[in-house]
Amino acid sequence: xxxxxLLVDGNPILRVGLREVLAAxxxxxxxxxxxxxxxxxxxxSRLHPDLVVFDLELEDVCGGEVIQRFRERFxxxxxxxxxxxxxxxxxxxxxxxxxxGYVLKxxxxxxxxxxxxxxxxxxxxxxxxxxATVLAQVARPTQGPEERPPLSDKELAVLVLLASGRRxxxxxx
Numbered sequence: 001x002x003x004x005x006l007l008v009d010g011n012p013i014l015r016v017g018l019r020e021v022l023a024a025x026x027x028x029x030x031x032x033x034x035x036x037x038x039x040x041x042x043x044x045s046r047l048h049p050d051l052v053v054f055d056l057e058l059e060d061v062c063g064g065e066v067i068q069r070f071r072e073r074f075x076x077x078x079x080x081x082x083x084x085x086x087x088x089x090x091x092x093x094x095x096x097x098x099x100x101g102y103v104l105k106x107x108x109x110x111x112x113x114x115x116x117x118x119x120x121x122x123x124x125x126x127x128x129x130x131x132a133t134v135l136a137q138v139a140r141p142t143q144g145p146e147e148r149p150p151l152s153d154k155e156l157a158v159l160v161l162l163a164s165g166r167r168x169x170x171x172x173x
Contacts, residue, residue, distance in 0.1 A: 002029040003120040008040040008054035021109045028116050037061045037069050044074055051078040056085055067097040080115050088137040101125040123167045131163050
């Protein structure tokens, strides 16, 4: 059964490209598009997609606020970030907000198809180009009271398994 996907990006040419890339996936059906966060929220309510693919730079909101708005309104909606942002803080914020996939716009088309297929199947997906960044961010000791406490050994082990593409059931076992 195909997963219903909503594309959210301020650039109409990129949305067309994403639609074409995802058309090659037998498990994905793009059911709508939006260029603004507010339009995307309305489209989610109207179209009931299974998954949303969105950029972090939209006309009406950008950065982590995009993720927070989606998570507040649709906490169980599957989400894949498609962005040029590679900064460790942005990646960490996205993961902390509960996104299931993170793909760079500079990646080959196949990575977007892989991300959608992984996330649709209940697995997380990190673009291989950012995996080392994520692991380095997690392994870095905290420097001051404003920073988050370090992850426990168990949390770190779960993150490593997640980054390697393991399924939730495999991680739980």
